[in-house]
Amino acid sequence: MHLVSAARQPRRTTHRATLALGTLAILHTLALAAPATRDEPPLAIVQAMTIAQNEQAVTVRLDLSHPRQPQMVTMNSPAYKVYFDIPSARIRPEAVQSKERNVGHRFLTGVRLGQFSDQPPIARIVFDVTGRERVSATETNGGKTWLFTIAGGAGTPKEPAARKPVTRLESLSITANEAEKATIELEVGEGVAPNAYALTNPNRLVLDLDRTELRARLPRDWGQGLIRDLTLDQFTGDTVRLIATLAQDALVEVRHQPGRSPLTVTLTAGRAAAALRMPNVGGGLVVIDPGHGGRDPGAVGGAPGLNEKTVNLDMGLRVKRLLEARGVQVLMTREGDTFVELRERAEIANRAGADLFVSIHCNAMPTAMKGQRSGTEMYSYTPRSSEFSQVMVDAVSAAAKTPNRGTFRRAFVVVRYTNMPSVLVEVGYIDNANDAALIGSEEGRQRFAEGMAAGILSYLSSITGRVDTGATPVQLAGTEGPR
Known part of the structure; x- marks a missing residue:
């Protein structure tokens, strides 16, 4: 499989299996993304944050896997702050090397990037301005790169280096798919970085395998049970994404011991606590x-x-x-x-x-x-x-x-x-x-x-x-x- 930088729009082979009229069909398509639902954009990944500054100004660059439109909010109490919420987006933990940066500029003391909310998935970037400085946002790269400038900006920070896979997803099997319980096993090599998220309406598990190349295909038949639909694709140049659509609320357990296969996902029917909106708060x-x-x-x-x-x-x-x-x-x-x-x-x-x-x-x-x-x-x-x-x-x-x-x-x-x-x-x-x-x-x-x-x-x-x-x-x- 030919891999290209995530900053470009890679062609990815998408393997999708659906249940239709009681018959299981395999559809092989070429697509830029595999949306979880027809009307919903894919869950974007915030890939990198870089900063350029000089004595007069600051520019903060944010790179995403898919286009998004940040929404600006200003706060006047307890202190003046400016932040931008990025809808339908998740932070890639190991991709953003420093999510809290002490800038130390006369206009900007620091920048903080993090996951504001799990459900709905919202990433947030906070600018700790020293006064009431204006933060302007400009999109480039079709909305996948955003430049946040203060006092006119300090140029464009250098584009982050393209990441490459270090391991492969060799195979995927569904070892059980009953009404109340299902198990998915993924044969993956060393170096994989799994990240699991929940989405609702409908209930879905999203499993991202960072630093991974897709070699596996979905099985042709797994019966009708808790898992109703699966998609598997090379979401970015170095991320494989599995989305499982479920028949009902489920409790999810992801187990993986580094250096050992397989990675096991166990789903058990039950109320999913992730439907609650619980933003992650770094402090307080x-x-x-x-x-x-x-x-x-x-x-x-x-x-x-x-x-x-x-x-x-x-x-x-x-x-x-x-x-x-x-x-x-x-x-x-x-x-x-x-x-x-x-x-x-x-x-x-x-x-x-x-x-x-x-x-x-x-x-x-x-x-x-x-x-x-x-x-x-x-x-x-x-x-x-x-x-x-x-x-x-x-x-x-x-x-x-x-x-x-x-x-x-x-x-x-x-x-x-x-x-x-x-x-x-x-x-x-x-x-x-x-x-x-x-x-x-x-x-x-x-x-x-x-x-x-x-x-x-x-x-x-x-x-x-x-x-x-x-x-x-x-x-x-x-x-x-x-x-």
Whole structure:
């Protein structure tokens, strides 16, 4: 196979298998790209960022595998920033050698490039300008290269060197494709860099094999099961892309030990957590406050042994893990069954200089009305917390599929005496049968935690402009990603 630079438009052999009228057909075509759906552009790869500067100006160059139209946003608080969001795009982790650059220019202190959102896939480049300097964007190379200039620009940075494959995908087999489970095995040599992502509407797994040349073909027959459709192509000069369209939500596990074959993809029918919008945030400090604890059990549910202090802590620790996986520092007001005074909880956040504070609780009705109310509520006190409160209630109720009962202003100690945007989350009513079933189950508490993490990450990224500098691929429903 003849390979050319990804900066040019290579002709790639695309192997596509589809199910039509119950008959499996193989279509061999030549195409510039293999879109995941007819109306959707392919998931572009952000390949490189380079910078040129002189005493008067700066130019930042961004190279992508496919044309995109960045969308500019300016922020005035807490500091003036300019950033551009690049839709339907993923960062190639090892291709962009330095995603956070200390420029040290009089007009620009630094540039940060990262994966703002996994679902939908949005890459973000942030410019830390020193004043209110204008950042202009100009496209070249048909929209696959963008030049961001400050003070007129400092010329065009040098084009990055073309990357070449170092290994081959020799074969692909589907060892199982049942209604509830499917397995794909890929025989690949040393040096492969697998990156897995999730897309929805329809549910799809995207597996990019960086530094790889395509030699394999899709099998002719694999039956009808969880996998409904597969495409396999040489997406760029050094990236092979596999897209699996699924019959339903699925949990995905990608296993690979460097230097060993095969690379194994296991799909299991189930709710995919990746449908949540969880942007990666490179920094920030969030205080998580599991309500009650120690001598204060909080509310007690209808199920035996279901008490609020225990489930609050469980959800808090789950949120902590989700946030830390996306680059956020987390401080807990308690990590065990201990009692902490309300004012001390607020002071923990104030002393730490936290960006956000989230107190986790379960609601309950008075004895005469027990079980009569259901849903998620959000409480805040200060005006600066109202937007955060709305983001959170929407995210939590969507993730847990509970009634959204809205936001409320109350002078609770933990939200009144904190110096940063703060909310008190009432995930649901522990005395309601439906809510208690969620609160009392591992799956339900994970859903609440995912919703809280999604809301925190979304709001934190919007107020700070921070983005992840590691660009870790999305992992579906807590399963392991590429190793």
